[in-house]
Each structure stands twice: as structure tokens, then as C-alpha cells.
Amino acid sequence: MALIKTKHNRRSFLKVSAAGGAGLLLQFSWFSGLAQSDAQPEDIAFDLNAYIRINGNGTVTIFSPNPEIGQNVKTSMPLIVAEELDVAWDQVTVEQAPLDTKKFSRQIAGGSQSIRAGWDGLRMAGATARYLFLNAAAKLWNIPAEDLVTEEGMVKHLPTNKTIAYKELIDEASKIEIPEEVPLKAPKDFKLIGTAVKNVDGVKIATGKPLFGLDYMEEGAAIAMLIHAPAFGMKLKSFDATEAKAMPGIKDVFTVDTSLQNPSWADVNAFNELIVVVGESTWQVMQAKKAVQAEWETEATAESTATHLEQFASVFSKGKGEVARQDGDPDAAFANADTVIERTYFGSFLAHNTLEPMNFFADVKADSARLIGPIQTPEALRGSAAAMLNIPGDNIHVDMTRMGGGFGRRLYGNFGLEAAAISQKIGAPVKLIYTREDDMTQGTYRPSYTLKYKAALDANKNLTAFEVQGSGIPSSPVFADRYPAGTLANYRAENFGIDTNISTGAWRAPRSNFTAGAEQSFIDEVAEAAGKDPIDFRLELFDNAIANPVGERNDYDAERYAGVLKLVREKSNWGTEIDGVYRGVSAYYCHNSYVAQVIDLVMDDRGNPVVQKVWCAVDCGIVVNKEGALNQIEGGIVDGLGHAMYSQLTFKDGAPEQQNFDRYRLIRNNEAPLEIEVFFAENEIAPTGLGEPGLPPVAGALASALYKATSKRYYRQPYMILEQETAILG
Amino acid sequence: MPQYSLMINEQEHQVDVAANTPVLWVLRDHLKMVGTKYGCGIGQCGACTIHLNGNAVRSCSLPVSAIANASMKITTIEGLSETGDHPVQKAWVEVDVPQCGYCQAGQIMSAAALLNRNATPSEDEIKNAMSGNLCRCGTYTRINKAVALAATKK
Ligand code: FES
Ligand code: FES
Numbered sequence: 001m002a003l004i005k006t007k008h009n010r011r012s013f014l015k016v017s018a019a020g021g022a023g024l025l026l027q028f029s030w031f032s033g034l035a036q037s038d039a040q041p042e043d044i045a046f047d048l049n050a051y052i053r054i055n056g057n058g059t060v061t062i063f064s065p066n067p068e069i070g071q072n073v074k075t076s077m078p079l080i081v082a083e084e085l086d087v088a089w090d091q092v093t094v095e096q097a098p099l100d101t102k103k104f105s106r107q108i109a110g111g112s113q114s115i116r117a118g119w120d121g122l123r124m125a126g127a128t129a130r131y132l133f134l135n136a137a138a139k140l141w142n143i144p145a146e147d148l149v150t151e152e153g154m155v156k157h158l159p160t161n162k163t164i165a166y167k168e169l170i171d172e173a174s175k176i177e178i179p180e181e182v183p184l185k186a187p188k189d190f191k192l193i194g195t196a197v198k199n200v201d202g203v204k205i206a207t208g209k210p211l212f213g214l215d216y217m218e219e220g221a222a223i224a225m226l227i228h229a230p231a232f233g234m235k236l237k238s239f240d241a242t243e244a245k246a247m248p249g250i251k252d253v254f255t256v257d258t259s260l261q262n263p264s265w266a267d268v269n270a271f272n273e274l275i276v277v278v279g280e281s282t283w284q285v286m287q288a289k290k291a292v293q294a295e296w297e298t299e300a301t302a303e304s305t306a307t308h309l310e311q312f313a314s315v316f317s318k319g320k321g322e323v324a325r326q327d328g329d330p331d332a333a334f335a336n337a338d339t340v341i342e343r344t345y346f347g348s349f350l351a352h353n354t355l356e357p358m359n360f361f362a363d364v365k366a367d368s369a370r371l372i373g374p375i376q377t378p379e380a381l382r383g384s385a386a387a388m389l390n391i392p393g394d395n396i397h398v399d400m401t402r403m404g405g406g407f408g409r410r411l412y413g414n415f416g417l418e419a420a421a422i423s424q425k426i427g428a429p430v431k432l433i434y435t436r437e438d439d440m441t442q443g444t445y446r447p448s449y450t451l452k453y454k455a456a457l458d459a460n461k462n463l464t465a466f467e468v469q470g471s472g473i474p475s476s477p478v479f480a481d482r483y484p485a486g487t488l489a490n491y492r493a494e495n496f497g498i499d500t501n502i503s504t505g506a507w508r509a510p511r512s513n514f515t516a517g518a519e520q521s522f523i524d525e526v527a528e529a530a531g532k533d534p535i536d537f538r539l540e541l542f543d544n545a546i547a548n549p550v551g552e553r554n555d556y557d558a559e560r561y562a563g564v565l566k567l568v569r570e571k572s573n574w575g576t577e578i579d580g581v582y583r584g585v586s587a588y589y590c591h592n593s594y595v596a597q598v599i600d601l602v603m604d605d606r607g608n609p610v611v612q613k614v615w616c617a618v619d620c621g622i623v624v625n626k627e628g629a630l631n632q633i634e635g636g637i638v639d640g641l642g643h644a645m646y647s648q649l650t651f652k653d654g655a656p657e658q659q660n661f662d663r664y665r666l667i668r669n670n671e672a673p674l675e676i677e678v679f680f681a682e683n684e685i686a687p688t689g690l691g692e693p694g695l696p697p698v699a700g701a702l703a704s705a706l707y708k709a710t711s712k713r714y715y716r717q718p719y720m721i722l723e724q725e726t727a728i729l730g
Numbered sequence: 731m732p733q734y735s736l737m738i739n740e741q742e743h744q745v746d747v748a749a750n751t752p753v754l755w756v757l758r759d760h761l762k763m764v765g766t767k768y769g770c771g772i773g774q775c776g777a778c779t780i781h782l783n784g785n786a787v788r789s790c791s792l793p794v795s796a797i798a799n800a801s802m803k804i805t806t807i808e809g810l811s812e813t814g815d816h817p818v819q820k821a822w823v824e825v826d827v828p829q830c831g832y833c834q835a836g837q838i839m840s841a842a843a844l845l846n847r848n849a850t851p852s853e854d855e856i857k858n859a860m861s862g863n864l865c866r867c868g869t870y871t872r873i874n875k876a877v878a879l880a881a882t883k884k
Binding site: 069072196198199201202203205206207210211212214215217223248281284287354356357403404405406407435436627631634635637638639660661662666667669670671673676 | 731747748751752755758759760762763764765766767768769770771772774775777806807808810811814819822823826828829830831832833834835838853857858860861862863864865866867868869870871872873874
């Protein structure tokens with residue numbers, strides 16, 4: 001039987017306390033006293049002092065620690081607790097926990113890490129509670145614990161069929177010492193994990209309940225909106241708000257500055273100096289914004305996409321890059337090659353465009369504050385707010401609302417800081433709202449990228465060297481230790497940066513979101529030059545890495561990687577040709593999960609590509625919630641296709657040329673694939689996340705399918721941009 | 731400011747707002763009905779979709795003065811059904827459509843309006859009718875499944 005450490009090796013007990021309200025509820029929380037005095041071991045992702053509430057009617061409330069951005073952790077994290085606790089899922093209600101670094105660690109939505117980092121701790125929490133109930137019943141009945149089992153929130157004595165509900169055992173359980181280790185269920189005994197469980201907020205979403213940050217409002221709070229410089233490289237010179245202030249419902253117009261002395265990585269912000277318009281209602285404030293007369297002055301270069309493209313065109317020929325990895329002697333291998341293939345790929349800046357624009361509620365008092373809203377990094381926000389407001393972090397309460405999308409944008413909590421600064425200034429609660437234009441123009445964008453790949457084939461069409469040079473504004477997207485590193489003797493990865501004053505940051509599957517498409521398109525082209533089937537070609541390379549890996553830092557498992565390719569090959573009947581159906585394949589590993597995809601593309605009667613079906617194989621270890629997992633992969637595929645095909649953010653004189661959805665193109669329903677079928681590898685490996693891994697490879701499969709359909713290779717994302725725009729990069 | 735009398739979800743509401751105030755903000759700010767979402771404000775994303783006499787309209791682009799008339803009946807996501815049991819809402823839960831969920835009220839209102847005028851839409855008709863509603867999370871394939879499911883239940 002697998003045992004897990006409870007991380008408690010001293011006399012510790014459950015703490016039982018009555019819940020507020022009707023008095024029907026009995027709430028007990030783990031070690032809420034202990035955590036304050038004891039430093040927590042660093043390796044615990046989710047300690048027992050996370051709390052579960054057993055309600056008077058026998059139902060269980062499980063608090064979900066991590067922010068919910070649509071990645072479904074509010075369902076899947078409590079599901080893991082419920083599994084080990086052994087309660088029926090319909091007995092469980094889920095509540096979002098507030099930021100509480102004393103009870104939880106890593107309350108972050110990012111990097112697809114919630115499930116991976118939470119897995120052990122969530123199981124341990126449930127298993128420990130179950131252990132205590134089981135032993136409480138044993139004590140009460142004076143029966144050895146070995147003769148007892150748990151089932152749907154009850155302890156059962158099998159020989160006599162006697163049962164007792166957990167809620168009857170709380171008192172007794174609180175007298176039992178928490179052991180150093182508790183048993184975990186074997187995966188074969190899982191009753192909830194691996195099943196398809198629906199989103200816990202599904203009904204509330206379908207009936208329009210106020211779940212989101214933008215929906216959160218308090219009586220008497222003012223509405224605020226911002227005006228920032230119209231372009232990167234500009235700053236405020238002066239403004240006149242006489243007219244705006246006289247407009248109905250407008251309370252004040254002033255400036256704030258959210259600059260911090262020691263900003264953290266989460267404090268990236270496009271503009272710190274902002275004009276604020278405060279009023280009674282959103283529409284009134286929107287109108288007044290237009291009436292503010294502001295003068296801006298140039299303080300730095302006004303960048304444009306045209307100049308970015310010129311910078312990219314020469315970046316690899318000027319100076320030396322930073323060599324991130326070199327195996328063997330690639331230069332010699334290229335010199336001796338029979339064929340050298342060299343291709344350059346380009347990707348535009350992208351805006352996040354969460355459908356819910358940035359917003360936050362703040363109520364800042366003299367020595368305390370409440371900050372409520374959609375934030376992926378509540379702890380970082382609290383730290384920055386404490387520094388900016390000069391209020392101790394312990395006095396700042398942060399609540400996370402459900403988020404209308406995150407995709408990385410809400411890792412950077414500038415909007416939370418702005419709301420706090422405004423509330424402090426007006427001495428009253430405030431709700432800050434971005435318009436879509438504000439949201440798109442005050443971003444932390446996906447950087448613009450270029451990648452140059454070079455491959456050498458010998459006379460026998462074997463791949464003998466591989467080189468990738470990457471550049472980005474501001475930094476390169478290359479993962480030096482990823483495939484095909486490790487599969488061949490001669491390899492080099494090199495990075496070149498380009499300075500910018502445009503603010504950039506993480507965007508769903510950072511770097512992978514572009515690299516996967518470029519790399520996998522290139523591999524397709526190399527396979528073609530080698531005269532090999534694109535799947536066979538990839539698998540041969542994996543065979544090398546399985547038998548004889550080159551280098552020690554390869555950050556993927558070649559067998560699992562090859563596994564998803566084989567799975568998608570089998571499921572999609574790869575190799576069977578259907579007239580008028582064009583196929584492309586791709587495989588990528590990121591955020592600890594493996595994904596391979598095959599796209600079936602047809603051309604409609606107007607010559608537009610239509611993705612008929614996407615076949616997808618995934619290895620994320622144990623699948624926690626089948627329904628949520630499918631949803632993440634399907635969403636990643638649609639999102640990845642859309643951005644590869646249609647989306648771009650271009651700049652002119654420092655200003656984004658797309659400021660709303662009239663010019664910024666997001667994929668629409670009639671452009672999405674007609675069908676997506678997903679297959680999961682079956683194993684008992686600890687689960688990894690799925691919020692990001694489904695997205696990156698699809699751009700590669702798409703480019704290869706498009707090539708089959710049009711005989712044209714696609715080097716520039718988005719693929720469906722006007723021909724004349726491609727002139728510079730060629 | 732002018733006073734308007736509005737019929738929303740079969741109830742009369744009085745509001746005191748500027749004539750050009752979009753119905754979206756009247757709902758959200760003045761009537762505290764926040765199920766209808768803001769996404770773009772220019773009629774491009776569909777997050778703000780409501781029904782005007784049973785037809786889908788973008789409430790961000792509909793000034794309040796245009797609906798201040800007893801013959802103009804507004805339905806929002808809050809009023810689509812009394813207990814969340816409209817066939818489209820049930821299908822949405824059944825198919826587990828939402829990811830972040832932000833776009834879904836608008837999607838549901840567009841779907842319900844489609845089924846009002848076409849009880850048995852084809853796959854293409856569904857896709858076209860639903861193409862005014864953006865979903866950054868990419869739930870389109872499930873949306874289409876849910877609309878088709880709801881059509882069988884109407
Ligand atoms: S908010 Fe009305 S269509 Fe986008
Ligand atoms: S579910 Fe997130 S935007 Fe549609």
C-alpha cells in the first residue's frame with residue numbers, strides 16, 4: 001500500500017470549530033493554529049491545513065485553493081481531495097478559498113502546474129481526514145481499524161454492515177493523533193479520478209450568476225477608468241479635465257503612478273503613470289474619458305512592426321548569439337552535408353484578449369485593504385500592493401473571483417495595483433474597469449518571435465546536424481534542451497535578444513506557443529527532403545534518444561513522446577489517403593505533458609481551408625477529470641488554430657494597430673474544426689496539467705496540412721495574413 | 731436625465747439615465763443584472779447578447795431610448811427561464827460547455843434565439859448563427875453540440 005507523509009511528526013490534532021451562521025455546520029480546519037507558528041517545509045504544495053467543512057446535513061465543502069481561469073481547477077482539485085476522503089461527488093460543494101499563504105502554498109494559476117504541484121498534497125489532505133474518521137469509528141465501536149472501510153462519507157464495518165457518517169465522527173476524530181504517514185488509494189481503486197465530472201460552476205454560468213470579477217460590486221463603490229499614453233515610448237505632459245469633470249456623474253479626474261521601487265516579475269506594466277476618471281456609472285465614465293484633453297510627449301523610440309521586421313531580418317547575421325547548448329561539432333557536420341535545409345519562421349505579437357477585460361475592486365483604508373477580483377497571482381499582488389500602499393501585507397485581504405480567462409495576462413496584476421492606488425487616493429471603495437481598447441493597448445503581450453532552423457542530411461538522407469537560432473522582441477523562444485536535442489550528435493541552440501519598450505509577458509504556453517509550430521513545420525520539411533514519412537522520421541529520432549540519448553539535460557521522456565505519436569498514428573489511421581483530405585502531423589512536449597496531433601483539412605468551394613477533424617493523443621499521466629481534460633485539450637486546439645491562422649497585433653509609431661475585435665481577429669465558430677477527438681495514454685504516472693499543452697503543436701500540424709493542400713509552406717504566423725504584408729521577410 | 735420605463739424579463743423597471751446609454755450598462759450598473767457581459771462594446775463579440783422581442787441583439791450597441799416602449803420586451807440570461815431549465819441552459823450543463831464561462835451567457839442567448847426562429851437548424855446554420863459570439867477559450871465544438879442537443883429537446 002502506498003503511504004504518503006502527512007508532514008506532521010509531532011502531536012497534532014484536527015481543530016474543530018463551529019461555523020458561523022445557522023449553527024448547523026460544523027467546521028473543522030487543520031492546524032490553523034500550527035501553521036502560524038511553524039515554518040512550512042518548502043516541498044509541500046498543499047498542506048493539511050487547507051480546510052474541509054463537514055456540513056450538518058452530511059455534505060462536504062471542499063475549498064479550492066487555486067485561482068480559476070477556465071482551466072477547471074475549481075472542479076479537479078477538490079475532486080482529488082474527495083477521492084481520497086472517500087465521499088460521493090454529489091455530496092460535495094466547492095468554494096473558492098481566499099488568498100491564505102498560511103494555509104496554502106502556490107495559489108497561482110500558471111504554467112499548467114496546479115494539478116502537478118497539488119497532486120500529492122491534495123491526496124494527502126483527503127487521505128488524512130479519511131484515516132482519522134476510520135480510526136475514530138474504530139475507537140468508538142472498539143473494533144480494529146483493519147476491519148473497517150470507508151464509502152461515500154461513511155465508515156462501514158463489513159461483517160455487520162454497521163455504518164456511521166463522517167459528520168458523527170468529528171468529535172472523536174479530533175482526539176486522534178495525526179500519524180506521520182497515511183495510506184493512499186491505489187489508482188485501480190479510484191472511484192472519482194478518471195471519471196467525467198462536470199464543471200462545478202456549470203449551472204451558475206448557464207444562468208448568469210455573478211461569478212466574475214467584472215460582476216463584483218459593492219454598494220456605494222465608485223467606477224474608475226484609465227487613460228494611458230496612446231503609444232509605447234510616450235508619457236504624459238499635461239491634461240485638462242475641466243470639461244470631463246463637469247459631465248454628469250463624474251466625481252474626479254486625477255493621475256496615479258503605480259511605479260514600485262522593487263518591482264517583481266509580476267509587476268510588468270505597459271504604463272505606470274495614468275489619468276484616472278472616477279464617476280458613478282460605467283457609461284458616464286466612458287463618455288468623460290473622451291472629454292479629457294491630454295498632451296503626451298515622446299520619451300523613447302516609437303516602435304513599428306515594419307522596423308521590427310527589419311531588425312529580425314538581420315538579427316542572425318549581426319554579432320554572436322548566446323549559445324544555449326552545443327553537442328558535437330555542428331559546423332563540421334554542416335560543412336560535410338549532402339543537403340542543408342534552412343528556413344526562417346516569424347510570429348507576431350499577440351494580445352491576450354481574455355474575454356473579460358481587466359478589472360479589479362479595491363477598498364483601501366488607512367492601514368488595511370481589501371482587493372477583490374480576477375488575478376492569477378494573488379500573493380504577488382498582495383506583496384506589490386503592500387509596498388505601494390505602505391500597508392502591511394497581513395492587513396491586505398485578497399479574494400479571487402472566477403476569471404473570464406487568464407492565458408497569462410492576469411499573472412501581471414497591474415490592474416489590481418491601479419484599483420488600490422485609486423481607492424487610496426479617493427479614500428473610498430472603487431471598481432476599476434478597462435474598456436476592450438484599454439485592455440488591448442495596455443497589455444503584456446506575447447513577444448514577437450523569429451526562429452531560424454538549419455538541418456544537415458548526409459548522402460543517405462540521415463539527419464546529421466540540427467541548429468536553431470532564435471530571436472524575439474525582447475527574447476528568444478528557444479528551449480535548448482527540448483527535441484530534437486538529445487536525438488542526434490551534432491546540435492546547437494543559440495539565442496539573440498532585441499530590446500524593446502513594448503511590455504511583454506507570458507501568454508498561454510509561453511515560447512512553446514510559437515516554437516512548436518515552427519519546429520514541427522520544419523521537421524515536416526526535413527522529413528520530406530529525407531524522403532521519409534513525417535511520423536516515421538520523428539520516431540527514428542526518438543529511437544536514438546531512447547537507445548542513446550545525447551547530452552544529460554534533455555527535458556523530455558523520449559518514450560512517452562514517441563508514445564503519443566504512435567497513439568495518434570494508430571487512431572487517425574495515418575497513411576490512408578482520402579481524396580480531397582489533406583493531413584498534417586505534429587508532436588510537442590511542454591508543461592510536463594505530451595501531445596501529438598493529426599489534422600484533416602479540406603478546401604471549401606471558395607478555396608478556404610476548413611479543418612475537418614483534429615485527432616489528438618495526450619500523455620498527461622493519470623487523467624484526473626476526463627471531462628475537464630477533454631475540454632482543455634479541445635480549447636487549446638481551437639485557440640492554437642485561431643492564433644496561428646488569424647491573430648496578430650502590429651504596431652505603428654508605438655501604438656497597437658488593433659484595439660478591438662473589429663481589427664483584431666480571433667477565431668470564430670464557423671472557422672473552428674468540425675470535430676476533435678482526443679485519446680489519452682493510459683498509465684499510472686502522477687498527473688500533469690493540460691491548460692497549455694494542447695495549444696502549441698496544432699500550428700505545426702496545420703502548416704503541414706496547408707502545405708499538402710496548397711503546395712505552399714507557411715513560415716509566417718498568422719498564416720492567413722495578406723500577401724503584401726509578407727514582403728519584408730519574404 | 732430622462733426617465734425610462736423598460737420591460738425586462740416580464741417586469742417593469744424605471745431608470746434615470748442618459749438617452750444614449752447602452753442597454754448593457756443599464757442592466758449591469760443600474761439594475762444590477764450582471765449576467766449580461768461586456769466584452770468589446772462595439773457589437774463584435776456577442777458577450778452582451780440579449781433578446782429583444784425574442785431576437786438576439788447586442789445590448790452594448792442598443793441605446794436605452796430605443797427600447798423605452800411597452801412593445802419592446804427584453805429578455806436577459808437571468809430571465810431566460812425561471813429555474814435554469816430552458817432547454818439551451820440544460821444542454822449547456824449537460825455538454826459541459828464552459829471553460830472560463832465568461833462568453834457563455836451571450837452564447838446561450840444567441841442559441842436560444844436561433845432555436846426560436848429555427849427549431850431544427852442544420853450544422854451549418856448553427857455555426858453561422860453562433861459565429862457572432864467569440865469564445866477565447868475555444869469551446870465552439872461543444873457549443874455546437876449543445877445547440878444540436880437543445881434542438882432535440884424543444
Ligand atoms: S460587448 Fe456587445 S458585442 Fe461585445
Ligand atoms: S468559455 Fe471562456 S471565453 Fe468562452
